[in-house]
Amino acid sequence: MNRRESDRPALTRRSLVGAGIGAMAAAPVALAQGNPPSSGPTQPGALTSAPVTQAGLGPRLTMHAIDNYHGTPGAGMTCDLSIREGDAYRPIKTVVTAANGRTAEPLLLEDALKVGHYELLMHFEDYFAKTGAPLPSPNFLSLVPVRFVIRDASQRYHLPVLFTPWGYSYYRGS
Amino acid sequence: MAGITTHVLDADRGRPAPGVRIDFSVMEGGAWRLVKSVVTNGDGRTDKPILPGDEAKAGQYQLEFHIDAYLKAKPGVTDADIFVDNPVVRFSIFDAKQHYHVPMLCTPGNCTTYRGS
Numbered sequence: 001m002n003r004r005e006s007d008r009p010a011l012t013r014r015s016l017v018g019a020g021i022g023a024m025a026a027a028p029v030a031l032a033q034g035n036p037p038s039s040g041p042t043q044p045g046a047l048t049s050a051p052v053t054q055a056g057l058g059p060r061l062t063m064h065a066i067d068n069y070h071g072t073p074g075a076g077m078t079c080d081l082s083i084r085e086g087d088a089y090r091p092i093k094t095v096v097t098a099a100n101g102r103t104a105e106p107l108l109l110e111d112a113l114k115v116g117h118y119e120l121l122m123h124f125e126d127y128f129a130k131t132g133a134p135l136p137s138p139n140f141l142s143l144v145p146v147r148f149v150i151r152d153a154s155q156r157y158h159l160p161v162l163f164t165p166w167g168y169s170y171y172r173g174s
Numbered sequence: 175m176a177g178i179t180t181h182v183l184d185a186d187r188g189r190p191a192p193g194v195r196i197d198f199s200v201m202e203g204g205a206w207r208l209v210k211s212v213v214t215n216g217d218g219r220t221d222k223p224i225l226p227g228d229e230a231k232a233g234q235y236q237l238e239f240h241i242d243a244y245l246k247a248k249p250g251v252t253d254a255d256i257f258v259d260n261p262v263v264r265f266s267i268f269d270a271k272q273h274y275h276v277p278m279l280c281t282p283g284n285c286t287t288y289r290g291s
Contacts, residue, residue, distance in 0.1 A: 117259070136268040140289055142234075145262045151254055167288025169279075172257040 059113045060106040061150070061157045063120065064173070065097045069133060069164040073101025077127045081107050084117035113153050120146040120159065128165050135165055146170050176227030178267070178274045180237060181290070182218045184244075186281040190218025194244045198224050201234035230270040237263045241280045255282040263287050 065074030077097040082089035095103045107120075125142040128135055141163075148170070150157055158173035178198075182191040194214045199206040212220045224237070242259035245251050258280065267274055275290040 136266075138234075138266040138268055140265050140268065142266060143264065145264060147259070147261055148257050149259050151256075157257075164288075167286070169284065169286035170258070171284035 057156070058110050059154055059156060060110065061108040061113055061118075061159065062106045063097075063103060063159040063161065065101045065122070066160060066162045067101070067127075067131075067164075068162050069128070070131065073097070073099065074127065074161070074163065075099045075101055076130065077101075078123040079103075080119075080121040082119050082121070083114070084119070089119050107159075113150065113157070115150055115153050117147065117149055120148075120161075122146060122161065122163070124163060124165070124168075133165055140166055141168070144168060148172070175223075175273050176230045176271055177223045178225035178230070178235060178237075178276065179223050180220065180275070181277040182214050182239060182241075183277065183279045184218075184248075184281070185279040185284070185286070186248075190214070190216065191241075191244055191280065192216045192218060193247075194218075195240040196220070196224070197236075197238040197240070199236040199238070201236070206236055227273070230267055230274075232267050232270050234264060234266055235274075237276060237278070239263070239278045239280070239285075241278075241285070245280075245282050251282055257283045258285045261285045261287070265289075 063079070065077045065079075067074040074097055078094065079097065080094045081092045083092055084090075093107070095107065098104055108114075122144045123142075124144050125135070125139040128139065144163075146159070146161055146168075148157075148159065156174075159170060160173040161168060161170040163169075180196065182194045182196075183189070184191040192214055195211055196214065197211050198209045200209055201207075210224075212222075212224060215221055225235070238260060239262075240260050242256060245256055245259075246253070261278065261280070263276055263278065265274065265276060273291070276287060277290045279286040
């Protein structure tokens with residue numbers, strides 16, 4: 001799919017910050033809302049949405065699922081967020097990624113962001129089953145635990161996950 | 175060759191990661207059962223396959239890579255740098271006659287895994 005000129009992001013977080021606008025409380029509001037959650041697309045997310053800034057610049061955890069098999073955002077991916085307590089992980093919330101592969105709201109925002117060991121359990125097999133990708137049964141990757149550490153609750157954490165049916169990569173993004 | 179093998183690579187330095195403990199578990203009756211813990215050798219691999227081919231069965235398996243201790247021992251790496259400490263990889267053997275090579279590429283801020291060969 002060719003990206004049309006009109007699809008290109010007119011404003012990104014970097015351009016806002018670079019222009020000194022990002023620090024203004026009102027400016028990011030218009031960009032704060034991602035696409036509404038999808039109830040489960042039969043096709044991967046289309047490349048029609050611009051990058052977004054979510055809910056200002058305060059501490060938060062955000063994620064971005066990127067489908068490197070189809071070359072699209074990972075739309076409609078169910079993800080279970082939990083935090084380690086003792087030897088077990090306590091569920092915090094379950095989210096479904098929107099058409100742009102992100103969640104409509106940050107996973108954790110402001111005071112909800114706490115120091116700790118986290119797991120984002122991503123439902124790869126369900127996702128690829130919906131897209132019609134050819135998979136073995138059971139798939140090589142089904143419920144994928146993405147584990148990471150938040151050490152400073154005053155920072156912003158972005159968690160991109162690049163995935164295919166046969167592998168994945170994740171990192172601390174920005 | 176069937177079974178499960180791995181290879182831990184320090185993608186920050188472009189070298190194997192020796193001395194990394196790996197806990198290998200299998201899903202049994204709805205719970206993970208630890209089968210064994212192994213440590214990577216100088217080549218970032220294990221001396222023997224994690225699961226020998228003649229013991230391979232279809233099922234769910236887990237590798238927990240204790241990267242944290244390895245990273246902390248590296249010069250110039252502080253706790254604050256480590257975003258991915260002990261990644262866990264869960265995967266299926268869907269055909270016990272096939273070989274499952276599951277590498278782990280790590281840096282303090284990133285990890286990558288995939289079905290290799």
